[in-house]
Amino acid sequence: MSHDLDSQAFEGLGRLCIDAAENRIISGPDPAGMERIEARFHGSAFDLHRHDTYAIGVTLHGVQTFRYLGAARHSLPGQIIVLHPDELHDGGAGTEDGLRYRMLYLEPSLMLDCLGGASLPFVRDGVVTDAAFCATLLSALGPLEQELDDLFVDDFLVQLMQSLTRHGGQPAKPMTRTAWRAAALARDYLTENLTRPVRSGELEAITGLDRYALSR
Known part of the structure; x- marks a missing residue:
């Protein structure tokens, strides 16, 4: 379903962009604990805010600029953004060409279940360059309007956690x-x-x- 980003679309996230005609968000059907969106906008989009979920996504067009963990970050097409729960950040388009990205929001409980008792990895760099990680994300974010079946979601979450663990510096568990x-x-x-x-x-x-x- 496609939505125009009017002045109330991101209530609570500090919506700054006022030209709603050029901005919208598309959301897909999602399993419990997971939300998938595509966002398109120009200019400054959000002032400082937090999520209670993980926000992990791929920049598709333009330059995605944001402040995160006290530093300015810039994501180019094909790069990955990793935002941890409760971490303050803003967001916007870095050029006049505008911005398009797809984002996955995940409940921390899903990540913990997937890790089997291991601690959650922390990826300090808000922007990651990793072709395999990007391909994993796009396997779920590419078919945005399709429902994801149970077996796909299980396998996707494991691959996602392996990518996060790799960039968080934690070794992978060997298979018994x-x-x-x-x-x-x-x-x-x-x-x-x-x-x-x-x-x-x-x-x-x-x-x-x-x-x-x-x-x-």
Whole structure:
């Protein structure tokens, strides 16, 4: 669904841009704990504000400029923005060409479930250059108007956390022999049920692993 960004569209985020005709936000159908948007605007868009979610996105057009953790940041097309919950930041277009980006907002509880007890990674640099990370994000943000099925979301979250962990300086967990056996069981089950959608709970039941451990 497409929305014009009128004066009330970002109430609470300090909306500054007054030319609503050139600015809009598009949101997609989202699973619980996740929100996906595309935003387009010119000029200064938001004054200082915070999110209670992670905000992770890709700049698609223009220069995305913002202040974060006490420094000015600039994201170019193909670069990734990583904003942690409760961190103060603003945002706007850095040139007269305007700005277009897609953003994913994730509840911290989803990240914790995916990590299996490990601490949340902290990516201090607000802008990241990583082609594989970008491809992972666009796998969910590209088909914005499509619903995401359970198995895709589980696998996407694991890949996302691996990217965040890599840039946060935390080592990846090695795969155990038990996990290899569980992965083989899941593969065989999926092969046997190619003609119907398979839910994450089914794979958890036959492998004994939670959905995120299985996706890893």
